Amino acid sequence: xxxxxxxxxxxxxxxxxxxxxxxxxxxxxxxxxxxxxxxxxxxxxxxxxxxxxxxxxxxxxxxxxxxxxxxxxxxxx
Numbered sequence: 001x002x003x004x005x006x007x008x009x010x011x012x013x014x015x016x017x018x019x020x021x022x023x024x025x026x027x028x029x030x031x032x033x034x035x036x037x038x039x040x041x042x043x044x045x046x047x048x049x050x051x052x053x054x055x056x057x058x059x060x061x062x063x064x065x066x067x068x069x070x071x072x073x074x075x076x077x
Contacts, residue, residue: 011060020067022074032056033063049073 011033016025023035036054047053051073057063 016060016064019064020071022071023067032058033060035063035067 011027013025013027017023020035022038022040024038025033025035027033034054034056040053042051042053052070055063055066055070057066
């Protein structure tokens with residue numbers, strides 16, 4: 001999924017959830033996107049490598065980019 005496919009005003013949370021099943025995703029009433037890792041508790045060493053337990057962003061493009069980056073980093077660790 002490319003980040004340009006998910007404009008803020010037309011995002012589909014179910015599509016995002018299907019694309020990132022390792023994350024619990026939601027969008028706040030204020031419009032902020034949040035995701036936290038499902039069933040994973042990061043170790044200090046993981047955090048030191050740049051992995052995040054939770055990510056957030058004000059727009060869908062940045063949000064998807066963060067999730068993609070975190071997925072790549074987790075696979076490389």
